[in-house]
Amino acid sequence: MGVIGFGLGVIGAGIAIGLAAMGAASAMARQPEVQGRVFTVFILASAFTEALALIGFVVALIVR
Template identity: 80%
Template sequence: MGAIGYGLGVIGAGIGIGLAAYGATSAIARQPEMQSRLFTVFILGSAFVEALALIGFVVTLIA
């Protein structure tokens, strides 16, 4: 049962990172001079999404 919950959590993380990458790519395409700032925000956002996925994995192992 826990594997199903973790699988759903990973799907959510994948969708989140995909949407963030799409947003960063289109923003960089519109304003190339903001690339360094947008990349930094994208990396931070991706790290938070991955952290949530790892927390879901740990909760799955504990429960």
């Protein structure tokens, strides 16, 4: 049962990172002068999302 929860968590994290990448690419295309700031925010958001996915993995292992 924990494996199903982890799978859903990973799918959610993948969708979130994909949407963030889409938004960052769109923002950089519209205003190239803010590319550095947008990229920094994107990397931070991706790291936090991956951290949540890893926490879900640890919880799935503990519950198992």
